[in-house]
Amino acid sequence: MASSTGNSLQPFVPGTNPSEAWGKWKKRFQMFYIATEIDKKSIPRQRAILLYNIGELALDIYSTFKIQETDASPTVPDILELFDGHFKPYKNTTYKRYQFFTTEQGENQNFDDYVTELKNKSSIASCIEK
Numbered sequence: 001m002a003s004s005t006g007n008s009l010q011p012f013v014p015g016t017n018p019s020e021a022w023g024k025w026k027k028r029f030q031m032f033y034i035a036t037e038i039d040k041k042s043i044p045r046q047r048a049i050l051l052y053n054i055g056e057l058a059l060d061i062y063s064t065f066k067i068q069e070t071d072a073s074p075t076v077p078d079i080l081e082l083f084d085g086h087f088k089p090y091k092n093t094t095y096k097r098y099q100f101f102t103t104e105q106g107e108n109q110n111f112d113d114y115v116t117e118l119k120n121k122s123s124i125a126s127c128i129e130k
Contacts (some may be wrong), residue, residue: 007036011055014087022087026080029053033076044069046076061086096121 100121105114
């Protein structure tokens with residue numbers, strides 16, 4: 001089993017699409033959270049592991065949230081929700097829809113890979129129900 005002290009994630013980097021980058025980083029952290037059994041640790045330790053792994057830029061953003069840290073709060077899900085609210089406004093749905101509707105199957109791309117690409121783009125573009 002992985003140890004929470006021996007493993008870490010790449011820090012969060014917003015790049016040119018912070019909303020999408022945040023969603024991907026959050027998914028990786030949630031897998032890391034389960035794999036390393038962080039949920040069995042105390043809330044302050046869970047919070048410290050998240051904030052250590054999230055990186056300096058996101059830690060600066062965290063410090064702007066104006067929340068009071070106690071032994072019971074904020075929990076990891078609370079912090080992730082705060083970041084969700086911070087990065088959600090950066091979503092450029094119009095551009096993502098454009099990318100979806102102009103996607104063409106590559107010359108050497110098999111049909112299943114093409115459908116998977118379209119499904120991934122549709123979930124980001126919020127234009128087609130799965």
